[in-house]
Amino acid sequence: MKFDVLIVGGGPAGLSAALILGRCHRKALLCDEGHQRNLSSHAIHGLLGREGRSPSVFVDEARQELSLYKSISLRGTRVTDIIPSGDEFKFVCADGTTGLTSKVLLATGLVDELPELAGIEPLYGVSVHHCLYCDGFEYAGKPVAAFGKGDKGAELAIMMKHWMADVVACCDGTEVSTKAKRKLKEHDIPLRLEPIESLEGTNGELAKIVFRSGPDLPRAGLFFSTGCDQASDLSKRLGCKRDAKGGVVKDPDTEEASVRGVYVAGDVSRDVLLVAVAIAEGAQAAVAINKGLLRRDGYCE
Ligand SMILES: Cc1cc2nc3c(=O)[nH]c(=O)nc-3n(C[C@H](O)[C@H](O)[C@H](O)COP(=O)(O)OP(=O)(O)OC[C@H]3O[C@@H](n4cnc5c(N)ncnc54)[C@H](O)[C@@H]3O)c2cc1C
Structure with missing residues (x-):
């Protein structure tokens, strides 16, 4: 043909x-x-x-x-x-x-590239996202997490602050630079340093992030930078x-x-x-x- x-x-x-x-x-x-x-x-x-x-x-x-x-x-x-x-x-x-x-x-x-996090698959596209332009608007007023290794997660968290007030940066046990830590502080963003054990939720809706040590973090959404x-x-x-x-x-x-x-x-x-x-x-x-x-x-x- x-x-x-x-x-x-x-x-x-x-x-x-x-x-x-x-x-x-x-x-x-x-x-x-x-x-x-x-x-x-x-x-x-x-x-x-x-x-x-x-x-x-x-x-x-x-x-x-x-x-x-x-x-x-x-x-x-x-x-x-x-x-x-x-x-x-x-x-x-x-x-x-x-x-x-x-x-x-x-x-x-x-x-x-999906982050290697236990429990992510059923949540991806519903309450776990990578694009703020696509899905950021829906999370205004909700507790969210920014996931990224090293400074990447911190940079994402700072940008997210424009869309939503309650953001926690999660670096999954990786090194975050002093400069990035200072910036997070300036923007009033908590940083969780511990490795993540799993994401938990039902019907695609994220409920909490479970860490290998330290308390669970209740969250309605997670954005990642991979x-x-x-x-x-x-x-x-x-x-x-x-x-x-x-x-x-x-x-x-x-x-x-x-x-x-x-x-x-x-x-x-x-x-x-x-x-x-x-x-x-x-x-x-x-x-x-x-x-x-x-x-x-x-x-x-
Ligand atoms: C979870 C998620 C949510 C998103 N939400 C939004 C949103 O809310 N708003 C928005 O504007 N954008 C959103 N995006 C981005 C949007 O999906 C992309 O920008 C858009 O799909 C790009 O269109 P495309 O046609 O270039 O590629 P795609 O939609 O990816 O289509 C490419 C197609 O080509 C096929 N293909 C690849 N290789 C071959 C081959 N060799 N032979 C035959 N077929 C092949 C693939 O299988 C696929 O079907 C989202 C992206 C993701 C991952």
């Missing part, structure tokens, strides 16, 4: 690109493995017009909207290889699908340049990555990591791709 565009990833960025490409009558295949980054969360916050929508409902509705566009095909599979071939790319998927495409859009997203990695190594294997943060670099004029014909959108560029931005970047990449194809076919300069 031959396509104008292969879209790798069906989160907000890939879905948004598919919508614009469908409206441009472009023949596009969207392949998605289905591990959107926010699926463990109950609600998308900060998305104008869709505030509080559940991430899985958002994806279902977007897919439904795309069904109006007959030139767009969706497949629930992982793209395992993309090989440049002249002006085109050959691609291979885990379900055996293969084909040729003129352009590639990588909207493959990131994966988060890190995240690219969800796919396709950009690396294609030879796309990455910046110091590990984001795939794109040309602001053409929206292309450093490999001609390859575009990126959403978290993969590690810019602002929000659904609204991923949607915008998907649309922007789709317009750039369509312009490239119009130019190729002599419809514009």
Whole structure:
């Protein structure tokens, strides 16, 4: 099968690109493995017009909207290889699908490193979070904890003070510098130095943090500062340049990555990591791709 565009990833960025490409009558295949980054969360916050929508409902509705566009095909599979071939790319998927495409859009997203804390899994996305812009607002007036090794937890705790009054920094038995300790004091933030034994709660709601020694700490929420990695190594294997943060670099004029014909959108560029931005970047990449194809076919300069 031959396509104008292969879209790798069906989160907000890939879905948004598919919508614009469908409206441009472009023949596009969207392949998605289905591990959107926010699926463990109950609600998308900060998305104008869709505030509080559940991430899985958002994806279902977007897919439904795309069904109006007959030139767009969706497949629930992982793209395992993309090989440049002249002006085109050959691609291979885990379900055996293969084909040729003129352009590639990588909207493959990131994966988060969860702190290694016993009991975190059922709480993650509900009362344990990493993004203050996404979930900070809901914790005003509630007791919360900032988790991070060394000075990272202290820095996070200080920033959190803007969102919520009752913050305790937890460094899980790691060293915190004298400077960071002084700053915590200045902002009236207690520091718990002891290693954490576990997080306890029910129905996704954190109730308390249990330490290996010392009293338990009742908390309604915990924010952490760890890190995240690219969800796919396709950009690396294609030879796309990455910046110091590990984001795939794109040309602001053409929206292309450093490999001609390859575009990126959403978290993969590690810019602002929000659904609204991923949607915008998907649309922007789709317009750039369509312009490239119009130019190729002599419809514009
Ligand atoms: C717990 C949590 C809560 C969040 N809450 C909010 C919030 O409230 N508001 C907000 O604005 N943002 C929130 N975010 C951030 C938001 O989830 C991301 O910014 C957004 O999902 C980025 O969209 P994306 O399309 O770039 O990537 P994703 O949504 O991660 O989608 C990428 C898709 O590509 C697929 N994929 C990867 N590699 C391949 C491959 N080789 N082949 C096929 N498919 C592949 C993945 O499986 C995934 O389905 C949250 C994030 C987390 C972790």
